[in-house]
Amino acid sequence: xxxxxxxxxxxxxxxxxxxxxxxxxxxxxxDAEDVVQMAxxxxxxxxxxxxxxxxxxxxxxxRTIALDQRRSDTRRVNRExxxxxxxxxxxxxxxxPQPGQQEIAEIVQHALQALPQEQREVVTLKLWGxxxxxxxxxxxxxxxxxxxxxxxxxxxxxxxxxxxxxxxLLGETSTPGPNILPFSSPQEALP
Amino acid sequence: MNHDPNDTHLENLLRGLAPTAASxxxxxxxxEELKLDMSWxxxxxxxxxxxxxLGSATWASLGAAAAVAVMxxxxxxxxxxxxxxxxxxxxxxxxxxxEDVQNDGIHYSAERLPEQHMTVISRERQTWIDPRDGAQxxxxxxxxxxxxxPVSFQ
Numbered sequence: 225x226x227x228x229x230x231x232x233x234x235x236x237x238x239x240x241x242x243x244x245x246x247x248x249x250x251x252x253x254x255d256a257e258d259v260v261q262m263a264x265x266x267x268x269x270x271x272x273x274x275x276x277x278x279x280x281x282x283x284x285x286x287r288t289i290a291l292d293q294r295r296s297d298t299r300r301v302n303r304e305x306x307x308x309x310x311x312x313x314x315x316x317x318x319x320x321p322q323p324g325q326q327e328i329a330e331i332v333q334h335a336l337q338a339l340p341q342e343q344r345e346v347v348t349l350k351l352w353g354x355x356x357x358x359x360x361x362x363x364x365x366x367x368x369x370x371x372x373x374x375x376x377x378x379x380x381x382x383x384x385x386x387x388x389x390x391x392x393l394l395g396e397t398s399t400p401g402p403n404i405l406p407f408s409s410p411q412e413a414l415p
Numbered sequence: 416m417n418h419d420p421n422d423t424h425l426e427n428l429l430r431g432l433a434p435t436a437a438s439x440x441x442x443x444x445x446x447e448e449l450k451l452d453m454s455w456x457x458x459x460x461x462x463x464x465x466x467x468x469l470g471s472a473t474w475a476s477l478g479a480a481a482a483v484a485v486m487x488x489x490x491x492x493x494x495x496x497x498x499x500x501x502x503x504x505x506x507x508x509x510x511x512x513x514e515d516v517q518n519d520g521i522h523y524s525a526e527r528l529p530e531q532h533m534t535v536i537s538r539e540r541q542t543w544i545d546p547r548d549g550a551q552x553x554x555x556x557x558x559x560x561x562x563x564x565p566v567s568f569q
Contacts, residue, residue, distance in 0.1 A: 239437035257441045269549040319432045
């Protein structure tokens with residue numbers, strides 16, 4: 225029973241987003257990679273064809289394993305034991321910016337870290353995991369309105385974080401006009 | 416659901432940032448784990464169905480003890496030796512929980528040496544995973560052991 229599909233191709237496509245998502249749920253990059261390893265292997269055993277329709281289940285597996293890991297005392301002890309690695313991985317960049325995106329990548333990473341975990345989770349799944357609100361709601365057990373609201377709040381918060389820094393990015397220091405930012409002030413209305 | 420052009424602009428900005436690629440070490444670990452799966456599957460000559468037997472009987476009772484004894488002597492359709500040489504499942508955990516220890520007192524052996532007799536009652540739980548489909552099998556059964564410990568009197 226040889227696998228008829230190349231898992232590596234699937235893994236290379238999905239792993240960056242999975243690790244990014246796992247990092248929103250656990251303390252360090254090394255823990256996030258442990259979670260992704262377990263989740264992907266488990267998912268591939270179940271769906272060796274790598275069907276795209278089952279990708280939300282892969283994210284769900286990442287979530288379940290990450291939450292289990294957080295609860296586990298054993299994992300906590302392990303994390304403390306390898307604290308040097310964990311601390312080193314903590315500051316590892318979450319994004320791989322193209323030329324010219326370096327500063328914005330750092331700002332976005334900090335803005336993302338400043339969000340409450342529930343919002344961080346939703347915005348990561350939506351923007352980089354490319355999941356729908358329905359899929360995220362099913363995965364987290366929340367209503368779609370709750371998920372949409374979290375996403376909206378997260379975007380507003382990130383917009384607030386990014387807006388003042390955007391002027392620096394563009395080299396503008398004095399009285400920025402209304403068109404200086406690529407996006408304007410956040411809207412307060414929620415869906 | 417989100418049609419605000421400002422939000423769309425921000426979303427596009429954020430989506431334009433690619434997450435960091437997975438480390439080569441992570442890919443290597445996944446590779447090793449999946450290869451291990453394939454080696455088990457390749458070496459397995461016959462699929463083995465999961466036998467799930469969760470004992471709920473009271474281990475302390477004679478009935479449970481008798482059931483365990485009988486089951487241990489039941490003929491196995493697939494001998495354990497086949498499983499040992501061509502494993503289709505991977506043992507992942509063996510847990511033994513001590514539930515009671517009874518002091519049966521001091522007895523004297525044939526050589527008239529004192530021995531402390533103890534009875535240890537425990538429950539053993541073994542878990543396997545089938546790498547082909549991730550199915551997990553757990554077998555739980557009671558154990559009762561008689562221990563004889565040497566005793567020295569002061």
